[in-house]
Amino acid sequence: MPRAGGPPRLALEIRSKRFEGREVLHGLRLEVAAGEAVALIGPSGSGKTTALTIAAGLDEDFEGSVTLGPGVRLAYVFQAPRLLPWRSVRDNVALALPRAQRRGPTADRLLAEVGLEGCAGQYPGELSGGMQRRAALARAFALDADILLLDEAFVSLDGSAAALLRSRLAAHLDERGRSLLLVTHDLDEALELADRIVLLGGTPARDLADLPVPGARSARPPDFGERFRRDHAEILARAGLHAK
Amino acid sequence: MRLPSPRLLGFVASLALFAAIWQLGAAMADSRSLPSPSAVATVLLREAMNGNLAYHLGATLGRVAAAFLVAYAIGAAIGVALGRSRRLDILFDPWLVFFLNLPALVTIALFYVWFGLTEAAALAAVAANKVPTVAVVLREGARALDRQYFEVARVNRFSRADLLFHVVLPQLQPYLAAAARSGLALIWKIVLVVELLGRSSGVGFQIHLFFQVFDVAGILAYALSFIAVVQFIELAVLQPAERRAARWRPAPSRA
Numbered sequence: 001m002p003r004a005g006g007p008p009r010l011a012l013e014i015r016s017k018r019f020e021g022r023e024v025l026h027g028l029r030l031e032v033a034a035g036e037a038v039a040l041i042g043p044s045g046s047g048k049t050t051a052l053t054i055a056a057g058l059d060e061d062f063e064g065s066v067t068l069g070p071g072v073r074l075a076y077v078f079q080a081p082r083l084l085p086w087r088s089v090r091d092n093v094a095l096a097l098p099r100a101q102r103r104g105p106t107a108d109r110l111l112a113e114v115g116l117e118g119c120a121g122q123y124p125g126e127l128s129g130g131m132q133r134r135a136a137l138a139r140a141f142a143l144d145a146d147i148l149l150l151d152e153a154f155v156s157l158d159g160s161a162a163a164l165l166r167s168r169l170a171a172h173l174d175e176r177g178r179s180l181l182l183v184t185h186d187l188d189e190a191l192e193l194a195d196r197i198v199l200l201g202g203t204p205a206r207d208l209a210d211l212p213v214p215g216a217r218s219a220r221p222p223d224f225g226e227r228f229r230r231d232h233a234e235i236l237a238r239a240g241l242h243a244k
Numbered sequence: 245m246r247l248p249s250p251r252l253l254g255f256v257a258s259l260a261l262f263a264a265i266w267q268l269g270a271a272m273a274d275s276r277s278l279p280s281p282s283a284v285a286t287v288l289l290r291e292a293m294n295g296n297l298a299y300h301l302g303a304t305l306g307r308v309a310a311a312f313l314v315a316y317a318i319g320a321a322i323g324v325a326l327g328r329s330r331r332l333d334i335l336f337d338p339w340l341v342f343f344l345n346l347p348a349l350v351t352i353a354l355f356y357v358w359f360g361l362t363e364a365a366a367l368a369a370v371a372a373n374k375v376p377t378v379a380v381v382l383r384e385g386a387r388a389l390d391r392q393y394f395e396v397a398r399v400n401r402f403s404r405a406d407l408l409f410h411v412v413l414p415q416l417q418p419y420l421a422a423a424a425r426s427g428l429a430l431i432w433k434i435v436l437v438v439e440l441l442g443r444s445s446g447v448g449f450q451i452h453l454f455f456q457v458f459d460v461a462g463i464l465a466y467a468l469s470f471i472a473v474v475q476f477i478e479l480a481v482l483q484p485a486e487r488r489a490a491r492w493r494p495a496p497s498r499a
Contacts, residue, residue, distance in 0.1 A: 058395050076399040082392055086414035086492045095410055096400045123492040143400060 008033050009069045009147050009179050012055045017047065017062040024050060025062075027206035030181075030198050032147060034069075037173065037180035037217065039190035042200030043240035048183040049079060051200070052151050055181060075145035077153045081132035083124035089135050090120035096142035110138040113168055115161075130157045134165060141172055147179040154189060166192055170217055187241050191225045193217065201239035209235045279461040288465040296450070297469060303445040305473065307363075307435045311370035312427055318371070319378025319423070324416075326379065327386020343376040348434045352441055361442040370434045377430065378423045385419030417489045425482055432474055 008031035017025040025047040032038050040048050053059040055066055056076045068074070075096075083092045094107040111120050114134040116127075124132055133153060140148055150169075154162040170193060173180055184190055190197050191213060199208040211232055215224065229236060263281050270280035291297040326333045326340075352369040359365035389412065397407045413420075439448025447466050454462035 056399060058398065073401075074399065078392075078396070080392075082396050084393060084396065084410060084414070086417075087410060091410075095402065095406060125492065125494045139400070 007069050008067075009072045010055060010074075010181065011067040012051065012064075013066075014051060014054060014062055014064040016064070017050055017054065017059075019050075023204040025206070026204040028064075028198075028200065029207060030210070032179045032181050034146075035173075035177045035179060036196070037182065037194045039182045039184060039194035039197045040200060041184055041187060041190050041197055041239070041241065042205060044185055046200045046202075046205040046240075048185075048200060049151055052076075052149050052181065052183045056149055069146075072147060073143070073145040074147050074149055075140040075143040076149045077136050077140045077151060079151040079153075079155070081124070081129070081136040083132055083135055083139070085124050087123075088120065089116065089122055089124060089127065092124065092135060093139045093142050096139045107138075107142065110141050111135070113141065113172070114138045114165060115168075130161055133157060134161075137165065137169065144176070145178070147181060148173070150180065150182045152184055153182075154184075154186075162189075169193070174218070187229070187236070188225060191228060199235060199239040199241070208239050211235070276458065277460055279464065283461050284464045284468065287461045288469060291462075291465060297466070300445060300447050300450050300466070301469065301473060303443075303449075304432070304435055304439065304447040304470065307367060307370065307438070307446065308428070308432050311367045311374065311435065312431050314367065315371040315374035315431070316378055316423065316427060319375040320382045320420070322375065323379035323382025323384075324386040327383040327389075333383070340376050340379060343372075344380065346373075348373045348437060352434075352438050356442050363443075366438045366443055370431055370438055373434050374427055374431055378427060381419050381423040381426070382416065385416045388419075389415050414489075421482070421486045421489065425478070428474065428477065428482070432470070 010032040012028070012030050014025050014028040016023055016027075028047075028051055030038060030040065040051060042048055050059065054062055054064075056074055057066065058076075083089070084095075087095065089111065090107045093110055094102040097106055108117075108120055111117060114137050116131060116134055116138065119127060119131060119135070124135065127135065133156065137153060140150075148169075154165060157165060166189070169180075172178070180193065182190065182193055187197075194213055195217065197209075197211045197213060199211065200206070201208045209232070211228075213220075213228065215221075266281050270278050270283075288297070322336075326336060348369075351372050352366075355365045355369035355372070359368070393411045393415070394407075397411050402410065435446070436448035436451065439446035440452045443449050447470050450466050451463050454460075454466070
């Protein structure tokens with residue numbers, strides 16, 4: 001697992017974020033280093049998506065700061081797939097590619113990577129919700145960004161499809177030393193992909209803990225999830241993540 | 245051999261019924277004021293053979309096209325600007341209401357008085373009549389633009405051209421199509437009036453001439469041929485273009 005030192009690719013500090021006067025986030029700091037995968041996890045309504053949109057620069061109405069390393073580029077996978085419905089699946093992916101590569105085979109290769117070989121010519125409306133999610137992931141791969149921001153990207157996929165996609169994602173990240181900032185409410189998903197887990201909880205939400213996940217992503221023993229839950233039972237409960 | 249569709253059969257039957265009633269009425273009236281379909285067809289053939297029909301139809305179509313393009317471009321730009329900016333909308337909405345309610349005849353008379361009986365004045369008058377209606381439709385379109393796709397464009401680093409062609413225009417397409425169809429229908433009627441009042445060519449000019457000698461057959465011959473041309477544009481250009489643009493929509497709404 002490449003866990004490089006040096007300055008973080010992304011440093012996020014949210015001192016306060018309000019929606020119509022109501023404070024939803026109060027104190028969140030997190031950093032993502034090169035090649036590192038960080039999961040931001042918390043119960044629904046804890047402001048995870050909000051934090052992610054702030055990190056992506058899509059929401060600038062907050063107190064705090066977002067700092068990107070020099071030349072760092074982001075890709076973002078929204079909670080809803082948000083494919084352009086009037087463009088074919090292939091065009092949706094191709095539009096995220098550099099202009100010179102749009103007509104080449106890259107888009108088809110990326111679609112094959114997420115198991116959508118046969119669907120390139122179809123419109124997003126002709127795909128199931130899960131297939132649209134996969135296409136959205138292929139589009140994010142097309143950007144070839146330094147950090148991938150993922151908002152609940154595996155929701156509504158059935159178990160095996162989600163597992164397959166997670167392994168494709170892990171391979172994509174490992175191959176290129178890319179970083180990941182993952183928002184999820186699913187601790188198992190976080191444990192499978194992340195090097196660190198930042199817990200978000202309370203009202204307004206703040207970061208409760210920043211827990212390192214031991215070992216490399218690809219080489220964790222089968223029972224390590226249970227151990228992690230046991231070791232951090234108290235803090236996980238405080239974040240509203242009860243043991244299964 | 246494939247049988248003709250019920251729709252086509254119905255269309256032909258409808259036309260035949262119309263012609264039959266017309267023929268019957270003309271026979272009963274037996275008057276120069278209501279010529280029979282065959283009398284109109286004779287005039288139509290004569291005008292087509294001597295080249296008058298093509299000349300005047302061409303003149304009118306040219307004016308329709310020029311006025312349409314000008315009105316469409318200006319109206320769309322104004323509409324999108326008003327739809328995107330609340331301040332501009334508050335400021336200029338009363339103007340829009342005013343111009344929407346200004347009778348075409350008034351605009352035409354004023355433009356001819358101000359700028360003379362010129363081609364430019366004629367086209368400007370027609371375009372000025374159409375700009376507000378295009379603007380109103382496109383304002384709705386601009387208001388309906390979905391913010392989530394602008395965020396997609398942003399995170400995927402779309403260029404301005406990408407944003408326009410892949411995010412903005414596809415969303416505006418139904419509104420652009422609606423403005424085009426209603427625009428065509430409105431503009432060709434106004435062009436005839438402009439020609440009647442101050443041009444020496446075009447279908448409107450010809451109808452004016454026939455009117456002065458009470459030649460109803462001539463009036464009907466030109467009117468019918470122009471309706472046919474406009475319908476042809478609708479069926480052969482606008483509808484296929486719209487179908488093409490709506491390919492991506494899920495099947496139920498395609499009907």
